[in-house]
Amino acid sequence: MKSIYVHLSPSDEFSKKFLFNSAINPIDRVYYFNLGKSGYKNIAGLKKHSFISEVYRYIAFLWGAGKLDRKNMVVFCHTTRYALAGIVLSKIFGVGKVIYFNHGVPYIGYSGIMRYILKYLEMLNVCCSDLVLTVSSSMLPFLKKGICGRKNIQAILPGSSSGLPEEYYVASSSLKENSATEKTIFVYAGRFQRRKGVYLLLEAWKEHQRRCKDDELWMCGFVVSPENSTVVDAPGVRCLGYVDDMEKIYEQADVVVNCSWHEGFGYTLLEGAAKGCCILSADIPGPNIIFSKWMRSQLFESMNASELSLRMTEFSQNKKRLYCAKILSLRSAKRFLDSKIRYPGVTS
Template sequence: MTDLPRDLNRRFLGDIHSALEGASKERVKSVGLPLLSQSSVLPPNPAHLRELLRDGGFDIIHAHHAFTPTPLFSILLANELETPTVLTNHSVSFAYDYSPFWQPLAKFLYPYKELINSVDRVIAVSEAAAIFIGHFVSGEKISVIPNPVHEDYFETGETDSRNRTSRGKTVLYVGRLSREKGVHKLPSILKTVSEEFSDVQLIIAGSGYLSKFIDLTAKLKGIRNKVRMLGKVSREGSLPSLYERADAVVVPSLREAFSITLLEAMASGCPVVASRVGGMKEIIKDGHSGVLVGGKASDFADALLRVLSDPSLSKELGWNARKVASKCRPRKIAEQVEEVYRDVAASRNTSP
């Protein structure tokens, strides 16, 4: 997330109040941006947050994640301070596009809906995220602006290097090891692929409560020797090189507002096989810049076999994917966010 604040900071002066830790935290500091850490999940200290927002002299307060305590407190306090607010929604929930379910539920959550609807503008990272947040906020306030992808991923090697026949095939998964990410399907997917590519390897970069499940299931299927579980890998560290080495990236999520993994892989020129859900079906044109499939493990396995078996298709998917991802370079996204800021500032200045 460092490139976007850095590009915005070239236009504005700002602070980041974030839940970043470790390498990501240090990277934000390294580009010269003030950073104060705060978990977005745990409730903040209201007095501390009020002091921060009051004394910061901010022209606009931009909160991220609509359904966690710190952004909600920030909106509430911004209203007290009469400071313009922008909120970015990064998520979708179960049946996000099923209005008969969410419209009555949003009315039941009236106080929450009123708070969300009090912001000046909402940025949704995809049309799917816009549909979901639209149950809680007026549609005219919503702008769809995708997440940016780090410049490092565009600097990886050319897609030709993936078509070497002197090594086995490598399939990469990056993300949390949790059910909504569909990772419980990975052992079955790998088992089928390995029947045609005996030297295939699945690299898993991520951590989560399904780690032991994947390990045990892979052992039961007799493919544990084909799985490398790396744990959490820094996006600012060795992750770009993993994408560069991969012959395909698999994204089997059950729901997804906008997949950073998907965009990173595409920027790296790596063929992607992804679920036909949420924001991913907005980014990928099936058969052109990636492959979209249904939810079954067999669907993913069949698609991976097609990509791994056809170097020409793999190369074409990679080239087209990189072109699509180039629309999400940080500078381009920063320009769109800047336009939202200027619209918000102008509307406040012209209000009676």
């Protein structure tokens, strides 16, 4: 009998981006439940579901499945914050295999009491599941250290939750080569949160803009509000809000920037590189596995605005170096084709 695969993720948007192209779903019987924040619209534009209603829906699903089907189930519980409820429910109902699908280890980006809370939550997720899969090999030491050394903890190979399909990648011959006087377009794609490094990026940008006045910074993934309007009000900054088709943005851009305190992998970097952008990131566990040994100049010290600003200026003022960085970024991104993704303990 074929296994029944079940994904418990924070939202439909999350599932659509990270799971639907996944090589762990080559079968017919795959089910999705959203045990995350309420208020997310579902992919088909249907009724919104709250956390409580989704929990009831999952319990009803397990109850109606029957003992034989539950033994045949493989349940994937996604993300640090939202996995535990699904893990506990699945264990109570005797599901055959419960997998904690780790998309990053947030405690490494914090200090004080928040660090201990997040680490304790990580410990519970790891210890209560049968198998742990993480999106990056650089997450392994943080999941194993002081948590549960005997647990089966594996990294998805070569990295990311699902990779990108071959048709997403641009051809090397179509890479954009800027002239010496042409402006450089930088892109930030993400939420307006301090942990995402937005304030650091804007601080670095103001310093860079004094040297390269024609350059632009396109910011996507949030709307301008009274709380952030004064922060983003800087020369050359364009706030594009929520963008449905990021491919068009990447195709016009030159550099994609990641300034996060912590990330499991850095999917926006992979998407940007696949579209022919130079990628520039804080040197932190997770995103750093995307960068080959020839790309060290595209990493900067985490939380160092001055170093980020200098990196931005170097690529803007040296267009040949920028073009070479685009080539290296595209080559590195091709290591993460969806056809190359392997899930130890789940698929061969």
